[in-house]
Amino acid sequence: MNIGIIGAGKIGATAAQLFIQAGHRVALSNSRGPESLHALIEQLGAQAQAMTIDDAATFGDVVLIAIPLGQFKSLPAAALAGKIVIDANNYYPGRDGRIPELEQGNLTSSELLQQHLQHSRVVKGFNTIWYEHLRTQGNTTLPHADRRAIFIAGDDAAAKATITNLIEQIGFAAVDTGSLRESARQQPDAPIYNQVLTAAQAAAMGYGV
Numbered sequence: 431m432n433i434g435i436i437g438a439g440k441i442g443a444t445a446a447q448l449f450i451q452a453g454h455r456v457a458l459s460n461s462r463g464p465e466s467l468h469a470l471i472e473q474l475g476a477q478a479q480a481m482t483i484d485d486a487a488t489f490g491d492v493v494l495i496a497i498p499l500g501q502f503k504s505l506p507a508a509a510l511a512g513k514i515v516i517d518a519n520n521y522y523p524g525r526d527g528r529i530p531e532l533e534q535g536n537l538t539s540s541e542l543l544q545q546h547l548q549h550s551r552v553v554k555g556f557n558t559i560w561y562e563h564l565r566t567q568g569n570t571t572l573p574h575a576d577r578r579a580i581f582i583a584g585d586d587a588a589a590k591a592t593i594t595n596l597i598e599q600i601g602f603a604a605v606d607t608g609s610l611r612e613s614a615r616q617q618p619d620a621p622i623y624n625q626v627l628t629a630a631q632a633a634a635m636g637y638g639v
């Protein structure tokens with residue numbers, strides 16, 4: 431699969447490495463442009479390329495977005511139309527500025543992103559796991575129940591199935607929290623946020639059952 435990545439920082443670069451190890455091709459992009467990504471691309475090897483944001487969006491069958499949420503309006507909706515978009519972002523008002531729709535509690539941050547990317551299929555994922563744990567805790571030899579959980583949510587069942595498969599390929603267990611509305615269950619104030627939980631432990635907490 432071709433995977434575009436918008437945001438080549440801690441989460442974007444870590445996920446890129448895991449996707450490449452699983453046999454995928456990745457195109458990384460950031461706000462400063464492809465020239466700033468030379469060292470990272472060297473490190474990731476031949477299956478990685480640096481691109482502009484628009485080109486990385488066009489390249490991906492799946493596009494991972496891992497940027498400060500406050501920047502979401504700059505994402506190219508046209509280039510992302512029709513794509514499965516993984517939303518790894520979290521809302522931190524201190525970093526992102528206060529976003530009125532989120533402050534009022536009417537929307538989850540992924541619903542807000544879906545509103546901006548009207549023609550994309552947004553799946554929330556990778557937002558609850560610290561990047562160092564993402565780098566080190568995947569284990570493809572473990573049975574599903576014993577793997578570290580990566581929580582996902584979305585309104586498109588086929589898109590969720592694709593991301594579930596990708597998560598399983600890199601050694602984690604995808605645990606479904608429901609729709610984009612229900613992705614509140616995996617936002618920063620949720621009980622599972624940033625917790626080291628296996629799929630079995632998540633199920634005992636009422637997740638993914």
Ligand SMILES: NC(=O)c1ccc[n+]([C@@H]2O[C@H](COP(=O)([O-])OP(=O)(O)OC[C@H]3O[C@@H](n4cnc5c(N)ncnc54)[C@H](OP(=O)(O)O)[C@@H]3O)[C@@H](O)[C@H]2O)c1
Pocket residue numbers: 436437438439440441442459460461462463466483495496497498499501504518519520521556557558559560561562
């Ligand atoms: N760190 C974690 O362990 C972790 C875990 C789960 C989820 N998250 C969430 O994932 C997102 C990214 O976090 P991070 O820790 O990976 O951040 P980070 O290390 O600071 O990296 C952010 C990346 O986003 C890029 N970027 C910033 N504004 C952009 C824009 N408008 N368009 C395209 N790229 C842009 C930056 O590019 P430049 O450097 O060129 O500006 C940088 O490559 C956040 O929403 C965070 O809450 C983080």
